[in-house]
Amino acid sequence: MARSAAEPLRRAEIVQATIQEIGRTGTLEVTVAQIARRAGVSSALAHHYFGSKEAIFVAAMRHVLALYGAEVRGALAAAEGPRARAEALIRVSFSQSNFRREVIAAWLNFYVLAQTMPEAWRLLDIYRRRLDSNLRHALRPILGDRAAAVAASLGALIDGVYLREALKRTAPDRRGAAALVLGHFEAELARGDGGR
Amino acid sequence: MARSAAEPLRRAEIVQATIQEIGRTGTLEVTVAQIARRAGVSSALAHHYFGSKEAIFVAAMRHVLALYGAEVRGALAAAEGPRARAEALIRVSFSQSNFRREVIAAWLNFYVLAQTMPEAWRLLDIYRRRLDSNLRHALRPILGDRAAAVAASLGALIDGVYLREALKRTAPDRRGAAALVLGHFEAELARGDGGR
DNA sequence: GTGAATTAATTGACGCGTCAATCAAGAAAC
DNA sequence: GTTTCTTGATTGACGCGTCAATTAATTCAC
8 A cells, every 4th residue: 555654744734833833823813824834735634634624623632731741751750859849730831842932822712612622621620630640749748638629720720820920021040930830839839848 | 050960870880891792702793782782871872972883891990990999998997917918919900890701701801902092901901000009018027128029929819810811611719729829829928938 | 457436635716794994864951 | 864883795816635646666577
């Protein structure tokens, strides 16, 4: 059979173009034609591979979430001790590859997409659950019963920082964003007579 | 002239319908016809009064922000002392009228709107600036130099709680949301040897 | 190895639905 | 009887998804 490796390549290009277009416009109101043009293919091909515009968006979400998940695993593997694990989870959220204009814009719009697309909702819910779970796990040894509450707080704060970054005109300030959340973390540690 | 008080009335109805439709669909992808139908008028009338769909959205934003602003002023007026003022600012964000499904959904979508509409961006920027300013003012006497950082953290946390609430299927939990933010506030207070 | 056969990759054109905005005209108020 | 209020009908643009057809790659018979 005539099986070249074109399909996975094209799929990846289209997914990449989708994220960039969402980043450029800041909206989900991008046409399949725009995405296809940026990917250097025809809109018909995009439909051929993904079937629908919604499916293209879902693929883009999966890509972003997968990248994030992979970095999380890497960071956790390298972290020694509960506190380091919690800090690693925070830092990953503001890593070079995740805390970028297009990715931030994509996240914001994925939240909107989740309002109408069950599949998008499911994906975001998985992300949230996993982050909460990871945080609780890391915090339990140092914060005990307060672990759950602090995990929820840190999770919401990370999302909030993303949201606010989406409004800024300037380039994302990874260091500042991470410092803000880490500062919050330290305040909670200090209070709970944390692990110092 | 035939100037009954119809115009302001219709405008208010249309604005209200806009917020409800955004809440129902969770998106800005609502048609003028849908909004008009819910307001009990024709789509032509909506255009007659507002001129464009964008203008309708802006009016809806102004409404939400104005309501929030009014409650903030009321709460600040009633609060005695720096700490009470800060707590009042937090509580207002989760008040009965602000922390509702439709309003939360509207906020989320206003953030998206701000990506493409300068006017929407301006309005959101004013909101953020004012909240930061109010918080810094209240915190300065008890936290000194740390006031700015804690204000930024609290602001982002509030936005993050809104964002996460937008994903939930259940009715908004005002008490829980306020408790989460207030809990973090206390942690910062305890750390900075705050005002007790 | 060459040519026919088979399958994948890719596209241009376009139908069909949708929607924002306009317009011309009727109803109501004063 | 003029002005505001209101609408149904219309339109022009646009975008998703489809389809028939073309091109490129790979296999296989010999």
